[in-house]
Every structure is written in C-alpha cells, then in structure tokens.
Amino acid sequence: MIEIKLHNPVANEANAWLYWWDGYEGVFSLEFVQKLFDDHPDEKDFKFNIHCPGGEVEEGLAIYDCIRTSGRNIYMNIEGSCHSMAVTLLLAAPKENRTANPNCLALIHQVQGYVGGSVEDIERAAEEARMLQNKILDIYADRTGKDRGELEAIMNEQKERTAEELLAWGFISRINAYNTNLKPQKNQRLMSKEVKKNLKQRASEFLNSLLGAVGVVTNYEFTDPDGNVLFETEEETDALVEGETKASPDGVFTIADGRTVTIEGGVVTKVEDASSGDGGEGGEGGEGDDTNLDGATVEELQQEVTNLRAENASLKEKLSTSAELIKELRSNVKSNYQVPARQNGTKRNTRTQTGPKSSKDIKEEIRANRKKNGQQAE
Numbered sequence: 001m002i003e004i005k006l007h008n009p010v011a012n013e014a015n016a017w018l019y020w021w022d023g024y025e026g027v028f029s030l031e032f033v034q035k036l037f038d039d040h041p042d043e044k045d046f047k048f049n050i051h052c053p054g055g056e057v058e059e060g061l062a063i064y065d066c067i068r069t070s071g072r073n074i075y076m077n078i079e080g081s082c083h084s085m086a087v088t089l090l091l092a093a094p095k096e097n098r099t100a101n102p103n104c105l106a107l108i109h110q111v112q113g114y115v116g117g118s119v120e121d122i123e124r125a126a127e128e129a130r131m132l133q134n135k136i137l138d139i140y141a142d143r144t145g146k147d148r149g150e151l152e153a154i155m156n157e158q159k160e161r162t163a164e165e166l167l168a169w170g171f172i173s174r175i176n177a178y179n180t181n182l183k184p185q186k187n188q189r190l191m192s193k194e195v196k197k198n199l200k201q202r203a204s205e206f207l208n209s210l211l212g213a214v215g216v217v218t219n220y221e222f223t224d225p226d227g228n229v230l231f232e233t234e235e236e237t238d239a240l241v242e243g244e245t246k247a248s249p250d251g252v253f254t255i256a257d258g259r260t261v262t263i264e265g266g267v268v269t270k271v272e273d274a275s276s277g278d279g280g281e282g283g284e285g286g287e288g289d290d291t292n293l294d295g296a297t298v299e300e301l302q303q304e305v306t307n308l309r310a311e312n313a314s315l316k317e318k319l320s321t322s323a324e325l326i327k328e329l330r331s332n333v334k335s336n337y338q339v340p341a342r343q344n345g346t347k348r349n350t351r352t353q354t355g356p357k358s359s360k361d362i363k364e365e366i367r368a369n370r371k372k373n374g375q376q377a378e
Helices: 013-020 030-039 057-068 085-090 119-144 148-157 163-168 193-213 298-333 359-377
Strands: 002-006 045-052 073-083 098-100 105-108 159-162 220-223 229-233 251-254 260-264 267-272
Touching: 030 057, 045 085, 057 085, 057 119, 073 085, 085 105, 085 119, 098 163, 105 148, 119 148, 159 163, 229 251
Parallel strands: 002 045, 045 073, 073 098, 073 105
Antiparallel strands: 105 159, 220 229, 251 260, 260 267
16 A cells, blocks of 8 residues: 655645745645556555645546546545545545544635636636535535535535544544554453454365365365366375275266266266277377377376466465465464563562552451561560
8 A cells, every 4th residue: 555645735736836935845736646646557555644735626626536537445544634625635535445533624615716807707706616616515415425405504614624523424434543552451352252263264274275285185186187176085096996985976977087987875886997999000009109108198198287287376376375364363363562571570569559458458457467466465
C-alpha cells in the first residue's frame, strides 16, 4: 500500500503560485494524482491521509473522477482537518475504507465564489456556482446514502463537523481508536478460540498435503495421461496386486501408463496391460521399436517428464501456501506488550502504600500483634 499526504490545497498546478502566499509549497492537483497512478502501475492499494483546507471545486471534481475510475483500492483517512472540497475527495473511497481520527474537523459549506462585473456576469457566476454545488450534493447523497434534502440543510449551516457527526451521516465508517500504551487485561485474549481453531485446521490440512507431495503418507494416487487423479490405493508405491491392493473408488480406469485397472468392493480385482498393437514391422525387436533406456518407451519418458513438471508446480504452490500460512500464524500469535524489567533484581511492589489493606495484610497484622502481646506477657 502506498500512503499519500493530502495536506496541500486542492488546486490546478497553474494556480499553485497563489497558495505560496499562504505558506503552501505545492497543491494537490489532478496532474499529481495522474502521475501518482502512472508511476505505480502495479500497485493496487492507495491510502490518502487528509489534513486539507479545501480548494478549487472544478479541480476537486476532476480528481474525484480520476480516483473513482482508476481501478485501484482507495482508502481515505482524516488526520486533522477535512474542509470544503476535501470532503468530496474523502468520498472517493468506498464507505468501508473511509476513516477519521477522533479529533478531526470537517467543514461542510456552500460553494464560494468571488466575481465582479455586470449583473449578467454575477448572475452567470451564481448559476455556475449552483450547478457545481448540485454536483457536490449528488456525490454526498450517492456516497453516504443520506437524504439529499438533509445534506443540503447541513451544507447551508456552513459549520465544522466532528468525527461523530461524520460517522452518523455516513461520510466515514469508523473512528480510529488510540493504540499507544495499551496493556492487555488478564481476560483479554490475543487470539480468539475460533481463530486458533481455524488456523490449526488449515495448518493440519496443509501439512497433510505437503507430506503427500513428498511421499510420506501411505496413499498412492493414480492419474490419467492428463494428470487427473482417477483413484488411490493404500500403498506407498504404484504396486497393484490383484485381490490384495485396497483402492477407491470402485470402477474401471485406464491409468497414465496404459494399464486398465478394475476396482470392486474397495479391492483391485483385475489389472490389464496396454495393448501391444497388431505386431507389424514396428513390433517388438523390429526396426520401428522405440524402446530404449532400460526398456522405457519415448512416450513413457515424455509422460514421466510431464508428471515431474506437474509435481514441481504443485510443490511450488504448496511452498507459497506455507509461507502465507506462517506469516498469518506469526501475525496472530505475537503480542506487542512487553513485561516491564525488574529493578535491582527485586520483585516490584504493585500495591501502593496509601491504598486499602487486603484481607491477607490484616490477618498478618493480627498474628503479629498477638505474638508481640504474648511475648510481653511472659
């Protein structure tokens, strides 16, 4: 995931100089966003952290459309302020990917403009501002699910809004929780039983699969020429003994080496060798015989190569699965809490001196007083 600071005003690059007077070194523009996506064509996840004063409506709408049509996974988080046009950019992310810090503030207001000239110029500017404001309200309604009339009333109030209000109105889906200096309570489980059970089951299934790939388990799988599993036997090798070898399922199968195997009642009942053909000039010992390498035919060797390649691909896939499973196990098992170091090798006193005495302390004090009084009486 790539994280981007959305801290500068929303504006066209050509107008960047206008914001230098306010202390900003740049602007958040359509050109910047397009270059960001072009420079990372293979990256799918982008998170924008917002602390923005707002900016130009037309540039903001162009950026909104660019993000929405990028095909990327977009996340928006309000770090501090989310004013004016930044609120619209917030809504470019799906609702479940929109978050905010607890003390954020968002300014929602009507479209602002500054215009001079004739009455017609002013009326034309007002009409344009009203059109842009309607576009923003349409986005608000579409992305929050809230009634458009209610959203317009909120906009007309022109006030800063809290994280709680943004959550209630559907602008965000979650308020971020603080995560520093947290100590797990005694009854807090770092991993739920359901998660542990699921991971344990997945690990067991994967282990069995991996052992099968290296031939540790007893079942042997027989496949067709395309590598599809036809049946399996309770043997460590490809031995097939009529009337003895247990196998499943029942049926008649032609396996990769051409033999036909019949299984009835969970037992191999018949094994037939592949047909040797009509015995012409290319028959056994003839000029056309392709038997070599200790009796193995070219076709058999080619099939063996195919099987080895398939086995290699399967092992690579299993190795990848194991790496992902180990990563998940590690992330779920570890804890960030560290036990405080002991001081001077002594056990720390966890009770304050000014706190109430425990029942154990009271009992020990009574015993001490009784012993003391008894000695004095003697």
